[in-house]
Every structure is written in C-alpha cells, then in structure tokens.
Amino acid sequence: MAVLVNFTPGPRSLWDEPVAISVHGLTPTQRVTLHASLRDEKGELFESSAHYQADTVGQLDLRKAPALGGSYRGVEPMGLFRTLQPQKPFERLVKRDVQTPFHMDLEVYEGHDPQPTKLLARVVHERGFLGPGVRRIPVREGSVRATLFLPPGTGPFPGIIDLYGSGGGLCEYRASLLAGHDFAVLALAYFRFEDLPEELNDIHLEYFEEALDYMLKHPEVKGPGIGLLGFSKGGDLCLSMGSFLKGITATVLINGCVANTMTPLHYKEMTLPDLGNDLERLKVTESGLVDLTDFWNNPLEKPNCQSLIPIEKAQGPFLFIVGQDDHNWKSEAYACIASEQLQSHGKEKPQIICYPKTGHCIEPPYFPPCLISVHGMVGRAVFWGGESKAHFMAQVEIWEQIQTFFQRYLKSKESTFHNKM
C-alpha cells in the first residue's frame, strides 16, 4: 500500500490557518522521519524535521502523536512550521510577494537516522497570503506609497492602516492576511521603498495624514474613523498619528514605544525630538549578538520626556500587545507609562495584554519565531528575545486579539455612520 501524506483541510491553505498533517499506509508502529522545507523568494532554504512512530494500524496523525526527537518533541500539530530554521544563519522568513504562495515540501523517510535516505512519500503544500477574492491594489496617490487589500464582496469594510518598523520597505503579508478577515487594510511604506527616502530621517506626519485621508475618502472603506496597527517603530508612529491627526478610531501597538523613537517627528510647526540612546549601553552577548534592551534612554527622565507622545490628545481605545521578553526595548514598561499618562488625564485605561517568553518580533500566526535576525541599521545580528514555543503560541492568540479588538471598535453600530472628515 502506498504511503500518502494528507493535509487537512486540503492541498492549499492560507498562512494564518492551522493545518492537520497525517500520514497513511505505513506499517504498524513504523518509525519515520518527517522533513519539511520551504524556500523564500531570495532562494534561502528553511528546514525542520521530526521523528515519529505510526500507530498500530499504520497511521500517523500529528494532532495526536508526539514527536520523539528532531527539531522538537511532544504533540505539536504545527511543530514543523514552528521549527523551520534558516540554512543561512540569522535569515528571517518574510513573504516579499503576497501574490504567490510559499510551497512547503513535506517528505516522509523511513527510520529515525539523523540523515534518513529511504523516501516513502512526498507532498507539496501551498500556503497562500491572499484569501479567495481578496483584492490587492497598489496605491501611488500623491506621495503615498502603499498597497490596499480589500476583502471579497461589496464594502464598505472597516479600514486599518498597517505599519511595520525600522526595517523599512513595504511589508504586505500581515495586511493581506488581515484583509481575509473582512478588513480593508492599507500596508503603508514610509522609507526605503521606491521614491521614499532611503533612510529613516526626519519623519513628517503630513505623509501619514495623506494616507489616512486616502482611506477616509475611499468608497469601500467604512467610516467614521480608521484603525491603526503598528509594530515596533510603527507603534510609536501610530501613537503620534492618533495624537495629532483626526479620523482615527482605534489603535493597536505590537511592542511599540510611548515616546517618539529613532528620528525627530515633524507636524506643521511642531517637532517631537526622538528618544535618544546611548551606544555605551548597547550590549553584545557572548555569541556576538546585539542586545538593545538598555540602549534606549528612559522616556520618563528629563530631557528625554520631551519625546513622550501626547497620547492623552488621542481619541479612541488602545490595545498594547506586549512581549515580556522583548530585547529590543522595554515594551511592558512603555505600555504602563502610556496607561498612567492616559489615566492622569482622565482618559480610559488602555487594554494591555502581556505574553510571557515572547520577544520583539511578533508576526502573524505560524511564522517560525524570529528570535535573532540581521537589522539593516545595526548591520549585525540582533537578539530580539522570546522562547520559540511560547512565542509561536502567542502569535496565534495575538492574531485573534487584534481582530477581536478591531471588530469591536470598527465594526460596531456607531461606526456605520458615514461621518467622514
């Protein structure tokens, strides 16, 4: 009987969906090694493997059977995804072109040898980034450089602007996946993309205002306000947008800072200085990794507090997602400062959700946790923090929390009025 590998729900899935992997046609209690591999668009290889044993009728179901060794141990249905490791040290798995899927190659080998040779079965599973009917619209309006993702069907849909951090470029994969959950999502670049500045220097909030205007005026985007989602440097940009611009309903920060960071921020006549840092406090671990935890100045001390964003001016609720093992900066302390700042001005407490053993680089579900990668500005491998399994599980829950929050505040009855600016 031929050995067959089965992916449920089918041979294709979206990257943010879990899949059930099973193997059929093995001999009773047969020992096998499952090997997964995937190449990114740069041609970099990511691999994982795990040893398993079939049950008494020759079946193997990764939802029930424990891995007995290899990249991980124990019952972990998505373990082969979690433990995908780059062949080139410190390479980070990112999806650069959301119009094509990743191809996950899964091979079943006989035995538990570290280098098994007898191939029993092979299947290629597609993991896509554009759900059925999701529309991808490049936006080059005025100075805005972005991509809008619209869900299937007829709008208007609740709108979100999605900002990544100081890596720059245009990151579309989170926005494209989120659009599959009935949101109109604008992935917005702000440097290191096409004709935008190459470096992260002197940010002008007018650029973000233009993007916000684009969303507020879009016929398929529901008003009266827009949601903001920002990771890392993108987080403090969201707070600044919320504090100085009109038309924002709800804001989610993923490991963001309560002060303006890395470069001064300008809006009209106003300039918010950046938080500042001290190279002397930059740590290098024994294995040569850069640890930035203590690098940044304390935003509560003078004169650093001049960089604090006046979030008490912002409308709408906030959700702070915090990885408690963030080694880029002190995200948990920043969320607490934001909470105190809001409450001392009589504003509502923000929602803060903390995830233990979770590092800085929180991605959509099922990305292998990126605990270390090379950051362009540092020019070396940076330790971002996190413990792989806890971080991976947190990513799944955070994805749900983000959607619940935006559903609550952007899809509610009050926001059906088309009271746009």
Ligand SMILES: CCCCCCCCCCCCCCCCCCCCCC(=O)SCCNC(=O)CCNC(=O)[C@H](O)C(C)(C)COP(=O)(O)OP(=O)(O)OC[C@H]1O[C@@H](n2cnc3c(N)ncnc32)[C@H](O)[C@@H]1OP(=O)(O)O
């Ligand atoms: C002796 C001891 C001395 C010690 C001295 C230590 C040094 C001292 C230094 C002191 C300075 C202090 C400055 C502090 C600044 C702090 C910054 C931290 C700020 C943190 C805040 C943040 O916000 S945190 C999140 C940032 N994140 C994103 O928000 C992702 C968005 N964006 C993307 O996801 C990508 O941007 C997107 C779109 C995919 C396009 O990707 P892309 O291809 O354009 O660029 P990549 O990011 O992939 O790579 C960037 C460059 O790293 C190279 N590289 C990549 N992997 C490599 C590998 N494995 N081995 C070798 N090199 C590798 C690559 O070749 C590039 O090199 P190059 O710039 O020369 O071309």
